[in-house]
Amino acid sequence: MKKILPSLTLIAIIAIIIIIFLSMSNKKQMTVIQTGNNTFQPIQIIPNHFQDTQCGMTLVSDKHSAQAISPDGKTWFFDDVGCLALWYNNIKFQKEVILWVYTNDTNEYINARNAWFNRTDTTPMGHGFGAFKNKQEGLISFEEVILKVLRNEDLRNPYIKKELLGNNGSN
DSSP states (O other): OTTHHHHHHHHHHHHHHHHHHHHHHHHOOOBSEEOOOTTOOOOOOOTTTBBOTTTOOBOOSSTTOEEEEOTTSOEEEESSHHHHHHHHHTOSOTTTOEEEEEBTTTOSEEEGGGOEEESOOOOTTSOOOEEESSOOTTOBOHHHHHHHHHTTOSTTSHHHHHHHHGGGGGO
């Protein structure tokens, strides 16, 4: 009996661990690509349900998010405009893809190609691009955002950060 008790205890502990892992994996089913978006409109973000296609981070809100919809209705999600820019650079259907960004000034999704961007927002992945519907002095176009990200000329670069934010950028 003394030899059986440690074995049963070990089996019970292993069973409990397996049950915990299985229950955790069932609860967190993240969506990276959603199919069937034949309206080609942005999908409402459900916090902690969508995962950024580029960096793998979980989207916790609309703020700074972006979405891309292919002609066949597949939707990709991004928690940062910089992640969208990196992904966009590597796709073959750039001309056909519909790009949405969530704006700081109107709190809605708009076509990314029509948006204007500042470079100093605090964003989930640190790229720093905040989208705006209305053009203001100092904002840049989507094409410029793509170039800045590809050239590493965003807030992830400490020299650019210091240039844009001054002493506050040296954190």
